Amino acid sequence: MTFRVGSLxxxxxxMFNRRNVxxxxxxxxxxxxxxxxxxxxxxxxxxxxxSASVMKLRAREADxxxxxxxxxxxxxKLEAMMTSVDSVRGRIQSVLEVTxxxxxxxxxxxxxxxxEARAALESLVATMNTSYNGDHLFSGLNSDVPPLMRWDxxxxxxxxxxxxxxxxxxxxxxxxxxxxxxxxxxxxxxxxSADLGDPNRDFEATFYNGSPELDGGGSPTKQVNAWxxxxxxxxxxxxxxxxxxxxxxxxxAMLATTDISTMDEAAYGTYMNRxxxxxxxxxxxxxxxxxxxGFNQQIxxxxxxxxxxLSLVQxxxxxxYESVDPYEAITRMQNLENQLEASYQVSARLSGLSIxxxxx
Numbered sequence: 001m002t003f004r005v006g007s008l009x010x011x012x013x014x015m016f017n018r019r020n021v022x023x024x025x026x027x028x029x030x031x032x033x034x035x036x037x038x039x040x041x042x043x044x045x046x047x048x049x050x051s052a053s054v055m056k057l058r059a060r061e062a063d064x065x066x067x068x069x070x071x072x073x074x075x076x077k078l079e080a081m082m083t084s085v086d087s088v089r090g091r092i093q094s095v096l097e098v099t100x101x102x103x104x105x106x107x108x109x110x111x112x113x114x115x116e117a118r119a120a121l122e123s124l125v126a127t128m129n130t131s132y133n134g135d136h137l138f139s140g141l142n143s144d145v146p147p148l149m150r151w152d153x154x155x156x157x158x159x160x161x162x163x164x165x166x167x168x169x170x171x172x173x174x175x176x177x178x179x180x181x182x183x184x185x186x187x188x189x190x191x192x193s194a195d196l197g198d199p200n201r202d203f204e205a206t207f208y209n210g211s212p213e214l215d216g217g218g219s220p221t222k223q224v225n226a227w228x229x230x231x232x233x234x235x236x237x238x239x240x241x242x243x244x245x246x247x248x249x250x251x252x253a254m255l256a257t258t259d260i261s262t263m264d265e266a267a268y269g270t271y272m273n274r275x276x277x278x279x280x281x282x283x284x285x286x287x288x289x290x291x292x293x294g295f296n297q298q299i300x301x302x303x304x305x306x307x308x309x310l311s312l313v314q315x316x317x318x319x320x321y322e323s324v325d326p327y328e329a330i331t332r333m334q335n336l337e338n339q340l341e342a343s344y345q346v347s348a349r350l351s352g353l354s355i356x357x358x359x360x
Contacts, residue, residue: 054321061314064307067229071304074226074236077132078300081238082293084127084137089286091120092248096279099255103272110261117255121151124248128240138240140211140224147210147240148249151256155209158200165190165201166257173258174267184254184274191250207249208241228303236296244285251278 095116102110109116128138129146139147154161169187174180189195193202193213204212215221224237239245254275263271 180267248282
């Protein structure tokens with residue numbers, strides 16, 4: 001009978017032991033990383049085909065976080081818009097109250113209405129020119145420019161200021177009800193951007209610099225919009241050329257251009273009736289604008305709450321895929337440490353062996 005005894009050279013054994021130490025060291029480093037981070041060191045290698053599910057979850061979570069961040073900014077913008085509109089509405093209300101008390105004839109406070117209207121105009125323009133992170137909130141898509149010109153500020157495009165336009169339209173003032181009606185009609189045409197006599201006097205030519213109400217084809221221009229979630233879009237733009245703000249500006253401008261207490265008695269009632277009509281329309285329109293902003297705020301808040309819940313679910317699912325059992329990882333690390341220590345001990349003992357030790 002023949003026996004075959006396998007042999008392993010010292011070189012081969014050393015090379016085998018070195019590879020074993022190297023592999024054990026790498027495995028120990030990987031286990032140490034998993035213990036410290038609580039996540040698999042090589043997620044896709046460990047999960048195999050299931051790694052596609054993790055990739056999809058991570059992509060959805062990235063989208064969710066993007067929506068949450070943009071919604072936080074949008075919520076702040078809506079809050080700033082709400083505060084601005086309510087502030088302007090308050091100033092219009094105070095002027096309207098004095099105007100109503102002097103609607104039929106000059107009474108208490110009529111002589112100061114021009115100054116009150118001028119101050120309210122400055123406040124309206126300053127408030128509507130509010131910007132957030134560099135974007136003017138009431139300019140529509142042209143958010144890089146402030147929407148409204150100040151009362152005495154010349155618009156470079158027309159070389160006119162709002163004050164110049166009203167002075168031109170008002171002229172020497174009305175002398176009777178008919179002339180008061182004619183002047184009010186001319187002012188209406190300018191604020192409707194339909195002044196056929198001089199287009200430079202139009203509201204959107206001299207008073208306003210934001211997105212126009214209509215495009216070249218006469219269709220309404222696009223409003224500012226935002227995507228708050230996948231497939232969910234809101235249109236939240238409120239512009240300074242919306243009817244409410246144009247009417248408010250018009251009513252204040254009609255008061256700011258003249259001292260009504262000195263106006264011809266025959267024209268006074270007719271002119272003031274148009275002022276009251278403009279301010280009332282502006283006041284009611286701003287209330288509607290506030291309601292629309294508030295509605296959009298509710299949508300954003302509700303959507304944000306849903307996204308927070310969705311993010312929690314997604315992060316939990318990702319964690320279930322990627323996390324490691326800490327007790328298993330620590331046990332594995334300890335076993336690898338013992339294995340590596342044993343390998344080092346064997347290597348140390350082998351390195352001490354020499355044939356010279358047996359020849360002495």
